[in-house]
Amino acid sequence: MNIAFDFWAVFEQWPLLLTGVAWTLGLTSLSGIFGLSLGVVMAWARLEAVRPNHDLHRKKISRVLDILDKLILFYVELIRNTPFIVQLFFIFFGLPALGLRLSAEVASVLAMVINLSAYSCEIVRAGLEATPPAQVQAGESLGLKPVQIFKHVVLPPALFKVWPALVSQIIIVMLGSAVCGQISTEELSYSANLIQSRNFRAFESFITAAFIYLLLSIAIRWLLNKVGRQVIFKGMVSHD
């Protein structure tokens, strides 16, 4: 068996690879933004539900929060304990049976948002729970409303604490987007697969794709860490 590598056969398809990279990055940024936001909202709801409530007027709200907490817990466990590809296939091939027909691209983003939100909910919650009670009390003594306390006093340091874990999770979701090619979304692994099915250069195609994924991961991690340090959490210091 003689092996001759022909990487040119893959590189000459660079427009396809570029389209793939663009889709992979697009899917990742959209799902990163929406998935993380949804995750933060769910983490907040879960935290509110377990917080000891001294205010009698809020009893009714706390019952609603209790139910919401159970629903979110169910959602998180459901998503975290089923494979991503099954969730994706359900959305793309399964939902049309219920009358909801989404394009491959929308289905991919939706699946990734759902997936990331479940994982990031738990990560963010860990950060929120680590907030010292004195910090909340300090906010209360300044006369801030609960929403203001959450937004300005609790959330930023909590996100700061779990930021590296969130960045990792976003990268995991980006790598997971490789299966979106299965429902004809034209992301990077779809391009690699298409090139491979045309010129039968499987080894070259996939090693090229792997290398691009590696570069993307490194670049995203570097970028998000930098943005986190210099923009979002400007001036904060780690106490660990």
Next chain:
Amino acid sequence: MTKSFLNVLRLCLLFVAMFAISSASNAQNALDGILKSKSIKIAIPTDFPPYGFVGLDMQPQGLDVEMAQYIAQKLGAKVELVPVSSPNRIPYLQTKKVDLVISTLGKNPDREKVIDFTFAYAPYYQAVYAPKSLSIKSFNDLAGKTISATRGALEDTELTKLAPPSAQIKRFEDNSSTVAAFVAGQVQVVATGASVAASMIQKNPQLGAEYKLLIKDSPCFVGVAKGEDTLRTKVNEIISAAHKNGDLEKLSMKWLSRSTGELPE
């Protein structure tokens, strides 16, 4: 950052080196190997009725499966069936994970560059299918339509050439997904093999799907890795004999309910 990058590069090199070593030690002739070990690995489809599918007993069956068993028996070897999907059947042969591919494989010049083919053993054709309400008389009518096809299969490569640029070809990993996308209404048109389409139409009468356009007549060949000429010659002898004594005709009648017709050599 630079240091970890260098480490990664080093790992890549190691990987390539390992690959080169393992392939160098794999120089035995395939036919000798089969005759010596009395076993042969053959790639068959499991999502392609009636050529290859999984029966109610969870065992693979179909025309390709019986052909695989037939050839193995004539070689005096025990057959080990390896299920493959349409896009990965050629890589399986290239990387010698199997000795033969009997997987409704059509012949085209691109494929002939990377693997060899024996004589044809069964008839097959690919076509475009769509609901009756959709008027499709020529390939130009596919303009602006969404079409599902299995990536890397003949219907994909041919349709890419035949369909107008505004036709959106959605490529899926295997025939099940290609058909599922059409059945779920995610695409308007499906391009697939005659047999797959027949079972799809039979199981989903509500779709009102019908045959629209012929993409290509492409009889099935057995795929052999490049350089395995002794194995290819041997399989050709078996197919020729089976063609003459009517075994191929019997197989075709049993699974396709039609004659093999002309089979190219």
